[in-house]
Amino acid sequence: MERMKLPILQYEDQIVETVEKNPVVVIIGETGSGKSTQLSQILHRHGYTTSGVIAVTQPRRVAAVSVSRRVAQELGVQLGEEVGYAIRFEDRTSEKTRIKYLTDGVLLRESLSNPDLSQYSVIILDEAHERSLNTDILLGLMKRLIRLRATNLKVLITSATLDGEKVSRFFSQCPVLHVPGKLFPVEILYSPERAKNYVESALKTALDIHVKQPEGDVLIFMTGQDDIEKLVLKLEEKIQHLEQGSVMDAIILPLHGSLPPEMQIRVFGPPPPNCRRFIVATNIAETSLTVDGVVYVIDSGYVKQRQYNPSTGMYSLDVVQISKVQANQRAGRAGRTRPGKCHRLYPSIVYNDDFLDATIPEIQRSSLAGCVLYLKSLDISDIDILEFDYLDPPSAESLEDALRQLYLIEAIDEGGVITSLGRSMADLPLEPSLSRTLLEAKDLGCLPQALTVVAMLSAETSLLPARSSKNTDKKRKTPPSNLPDGSGYGDHIQLLQIYEHWDETFYSTEWVKEHNLQVRGMLFVKEVRKQLSQIMQKIATGPLDVQQGRRRKEIQTEYRNLRKALCVGNANQLAERMMRHNGYKTLGLKSQLVQVHPSSVLQPDEDGMLPNYVVFHELISTSRPYMRNVCSVEMRWVAPILQKIEKLDVSKLSGTSRPSKERTQEGDFSSQKEDKPITQAPEDPNSRIQAARERFLARRGNR
DNA sequence: GCCCGTTAA
Numbered sequence: 001m002e003r004m005k006l007p008i009l010q011y012e013d014q015i016v017e018t019v020e021k022n023p024v025v026v027i028i029g030e031t032g033s034g035k036s037t038q039l040s041q042i043l044h045r046h047g048y049t050t051s052g053v054i055a056v057t058q059p060r061r062v063a064a065v066s067v068s069r070r071v072a073q074e075l076g077v078q079l080g081e082e083v084g085y086a087i088r089f090e091d092r093t094s095e096k097t098r099i100k101y102l103t104d105g106v107l108l109r110e111s112l113s114n115p116d117l118s119q120y121s122v123i124i125l126d127e128a129h130e131r132s133l134n135t136d137i138l139l140g141l142m143k144r145l146i147r148l149r150a151t152n153l154k155v156l157i158t159s160a161t162l163d164g165e166k167v168s169r170f171f172s173q174c175p176v177l178h179v180p181g182k183l184f185p186v187e188i189l190y191s192p193e194r195a196k197n198y199v200e201s202a203l204k205t206a207l208d209i210h211v212k213q214p215e216g217d218v219l220i221f222m223t224g225q226d227d228i229e230k231l232v233l234k235l236e237e238k239i240q241h242l243e244q245g246s247v248m249d250a251i252i253l254p255l256h257g258s259l260p261p262e263m264q265i266r267v268f269g270p271p272p273p274n275c276r277r278f279i280v281a282t283n284i285a286e287t288s289l290t291v292d293g294v295v296y297v298i299d300s301g302y303v304k305q306r307q308y309n310p311s312t313g314m315y316s317l318d319v320v321q322i323s324k325v326q327a328n329q330r331a332g333r334a335g336r337t338r339p340g341k342c343h344r345l346y347p348s349i350v351y352n353d354d355f356l357d358a359t360i361p362e363i364q365r366s367s368l369a370g371c372v373l374y375l376k377s378l379d380i381s382d383i384d385i386l387e388f389d390y391l392d393p394p395s396a397e398s399l400e401d402a403l404r405q406l407y408l409i410e411a412i413d414e415g416g417v418i419t420s421l422g423r424s425m426a427d428l429p430l431e432p433s434l435s436r437t438l439l440e441a442k443d444l445g446c447l448p449q450a451l452t453v454v455a456m457l458s459a460e461t462s463l464l465p466a467r468s469s470k471n472t473d474k475k476r477k478t479p480p481s482n483l484p485d486g487s488g489y490g491d492h493i494q495l496l497q498i499y500e501h502w503d504e505t506f507y508s509t510e511w512v513k514e515h516n517l518q519v520r521g522m523l524f525v526k527e528v529r530k531q532l533s534q535i536m537q538k539i540a541t542g543p544l545d546v547q548q549g550r551r552r553k554e555i556q557t558e559y560r561n562l563r564k565a566l567c568v569g570n571a572n573q574l575a576e577r578m579m580r581h582n583g584y585k586t587l588g589l590k591s592q593l594v595q596v597h598p599s600s601v602l603q604p605d606e607d608g609m610l611p612n613y614v615v616f617h618e619l620i621s622t623s624r625p626y627m628r629n630v631c632s633v634e635m636r637w638v639a640p641i642l643q644k645i646e647k648l649d650v651s652k653l654s655g656t657s658r659p660s661k662e663r664t665q666e667g668d669f670s671s672q673k674e675d676k677p678i679t680q681a682p683e684d685p686n687s688r689i690q691a692a693r694e695r696f697l698a699r700r701g702n703r
Numbered sequence: 704g705c706c707c708g709t710t711a712a
Contacts, residue, residue: 059710059711060709060710060711061710061711087711088711088712103710103711103712104711105710105711105712106711106712108711108712109712130710132709132710132711133710133711134710134711134712223708224707224708225706225707225708226706256707256708257707257708257709258707258708282708282709283708283709284708284709286708286709287709288709288710303708303709304707304708304709305708305709306707306708306709317707317708319708362709362710370712428712429711429712430712458712528712531712597704597705598704598705598706599704599705599706620707622705622706622707623704623705623706624705626705
């Protein structure tokens with residue numbers, strides 16, 4: 001059997017012995033080592049499932065499902081019995097389950113109702129090198145848990161290329177085991193200089209491979225849909241000319257996230273005989289999807305990355321250089337089935353001197369309001385939010401921004417302590433502004449409508465129709481969509497109307513297609529709405545289903561209440577129109593000049609002016625700073641919020657004026673397995689981050 | 704006039 005040869009099995013004794021002796025072990029295993037499927041089974045064989053369940057976290061849903069399926073198969077058991085999985089909307093575990101695969105988000109949720117995670121004897125954090133926001137929080141929680149939990153707990157942190165030393169230091173010098181993978185060698189070829197235009201450069205390299213190199217598929221990493229479409233067109237054109245010669249056939253496949261699923265699946269089908277496939281992809285092919293048969297990789301060296309600026313509250317989507325970890329991950333995609341080649345469209349000096357070692361972790365690129373609320377809602381008195389032990393701490397500025405946001409929506413009081421409202425918000429799997437909107441809507445009697453809007457917003461990117469690439473005619477505008485118009489109030493109301501129409505058709509797939517929306521997205525909204533309704537049902541009265549057959553007057557009242565709830569929930573996302581034109585300035589710590597996104601359905605009045613005050617769901621800087629998903633609100637709702645903003649004192653919010661907390665509880669537990677001191681001086685994280693940030697920003701400015 | 708990489712509760 002293939003499995004018998006998995007490299008990790010040769011290390012079984014060593015792994016078990018190390019786990020016996022240490023609460024935390026780091027395991028570095030390259031692709032193909034079998035760590036995701038074997039580690040849990042090894043520990044199961046050695047009795048670790050007698051005292052509890054083995055949990056294995058995955059950053060992605062599909063991985064949790066597919067890996068658990070394979071393990072069940074290998075153990076010859078029914079999936080959902082001894083081996084199961086739990087992901088959002090789907091729990092396939094039972095009382096018999098001893099090995100449980102779950103997304104890290106699900107484990108975080110479980111930790112909310114059971115901070116000790118007492119049902120688990122072992123927790124394996126898999127793919128930790130991806131450094132997802134959730135994984136990073138779990139790392140901090142695990143560090144605390146191994147000291148505090150009364151019953152024995154083993155933690156394994158496994159990853160492909162993670163800097164093992166760094167994690168080991170984080171966990172008091174815990175041991176690091178290396179397990180080799182089963183990758184074939186990949187020859188790295190650098191360009192003499194960095195391409196001025198990486199699309200052109202990729203095109204040349206691809207054609208060169210096609211003409212000169214033996215069979216084998218080519219995977220090309222671009223940054224986004226635009227690049228991909230350009231390159232696909234050019235490749236098709238050039239290869240058609242070539243084919244009159246003697247080269248083999250070729251097909252060219254785009255691959256990115258906004259492609260409908262049936263188009264994504266094409267890359268998994270068997271390739272036609274005697275035909276080379278060119279797959280032009282975003283970083284979706286870096287980790288999320290694995291394409292078989294790739295022998296050549298072309299790496300542009302760039303990626304599109306979303307980042308949050310805590311001082312302005314603005315997201316931006318920038319093309320940035322990849323990290324060394326990412327470059328190696330991309331190269332590795334060429335060596336899965338046989339030796340391969342990776343063409344890097346940049347010189348080795350750029351790789352060595354310019355690329356960051358690792359991608360900046362998500363926790364340092366995101367708004368932390370949700371994360372901070374989550375930590376505050378855990379009933380653990382020894383956690384002070386500003387002192388929470390992160391592998392890579394976020395900046396003080398980012399934490400303060402999060403506290404300010406939470407205070408403005410009354411999730412914490414002026415002393416930084418979580419309110420009962422805040423606790424209710426933490427129960428909802430939503431960003432805080434949306435949770436707050438729901439709770440306010442409950443009091444205002446428009447909860448069914450708010451549930452719909454919030455569910456629609458949380459799926460919004462997967463709703464929009466796929467942009468067609470053929471629309472290159474300059475004069476052709478987007479076809480007039482016959483979607484509802486939000487009655488002039490803006491995008492939130494439009495989202496509500498869209499869903500209500502769909503509900504009227506009894507969730508017809510045809511209706512969705514006719515209106516150029518994505519079926520997958522709408523079905524997701526339906527699931528989210530159902531989940532949120534179930535949670536809200538516990539504290540709300542009255543029906544929460546979509547309301548139908550109301551009178552016009554009732555609907556107007558609902559819209560008004562809904563807009564009011566949105567205003568309360570988005571207290572940190574308000575903007576005021578300029579006097580003489582339709583530009584806006586945001587109301588907050590640092591005012592920004594912004595505009596309503598052109599896709600908005602917000603309507604101007606008879607004089608052509610937009611409303612004086614709006615709330616927005618998101619601030620994003622693309623070609624300009626834009627507010628996306630905008631809704632008109634009234635000044636009288638805004639006024640009290642403005643007063644609050646003026647009086648706000650961040651130093652109180654961060655709890656620095658509070659007396660330090662007692663830590664007696666900690667001493668009781670820690671005596672158990674404290675052979676090494678836990679308190680280690682962090683090696684000056686702030687200066688390290690600062691330096692990384694500066695490099696990062698400088699690079700951004702360069703382009 | 705815009706147009707988004709990815710993931711998740």
